[in-house]
Amino acid sequence: MITRHHVILALICTLIVFSYFIFSNPFIIAIIIAGTCLGAILPDIHMSRPRHFSFLTVAWGIVQVPRMLCILVLGGIYARLGYPAKDPFDKRLTHSLPGVLFIGIFSSVLIYVPAMRTHSVYAGYMGIFLGGIFLGLGFHMTEDLCTRKGIFPFFPFGIMKIGGSIRPCDRKDSRITLYQIQACSILVILTLVENLRLISPDLVFTISIAGLATSLGVMIYASDVRICRDVAPANRLVIHPTSQSRDN
DSSP: OOHHHHHHHHHHHHHHHTGGGTTTOHHHHHHHHHHHHHHHHTTOTTOOOOSSOSHHHHHHHHHHHHHHHIIIIIHHHHHHTTOOBSOTTOGGGTSSHHHHHHHHHHHIIIIIHHHTTSOHHHHHHHHHHHHHHHHHHHHHHHHHTTBSSOBOTTTTTOOEEEEOSBOTTOTTOOHHHHHHHHHHHHHHHHHHHHHTTOSOGGGHHHHHHHHHHHHHHHHHHHTTOEEEEOOOOGGGOBOOHHHHHHHO
């Protein structure tokens, strides 16, 4: 999906999970949302720089950090393991479980470890912000598996691809808009039910998770998600040296 779709859907999904605290603790919600929106952007290292300054320019600037890390660190690790990436900007590097885990670990080191040396309250806030980043990374992967380009869970160690039928740039495909409306509807219902105390406080989190699962489940089902073999252009293949010699 394109950047604004990722941010909007991740934002709504986060509010669904923490709908009970929207009015009771807006400051904590704001910290979580900030982390989630950041995490929803980080995997798109293949993003092109916009010609004119806009929100996308800010997003492009943010992804330069994981982009350089993938070139210098992640690419080096894969090369040492015998899986050199010919294209350092290949989106599959960060649209995989190893790639997302790499971004999450680096974010933890960069954000939370220094915070632990300071005031405990500040460290707590940074921990909440970091939790939001992990949520955003998870939402990004879930959203992208609904698109035709899909995600690559075990890249570069496997050729599995999980993808759907959505073309985010196709204006005739209105499913993303419908998913946003659906998620907003669930959010409104949960916010009213929970904050009007129509259910027991003990069931709040369970119902919120059920609302999130319903929203994402319908999105995945309606996107015709399938598991298939990753077929990449020849100049972007990651080739194991031993397999290359066998082919020759």
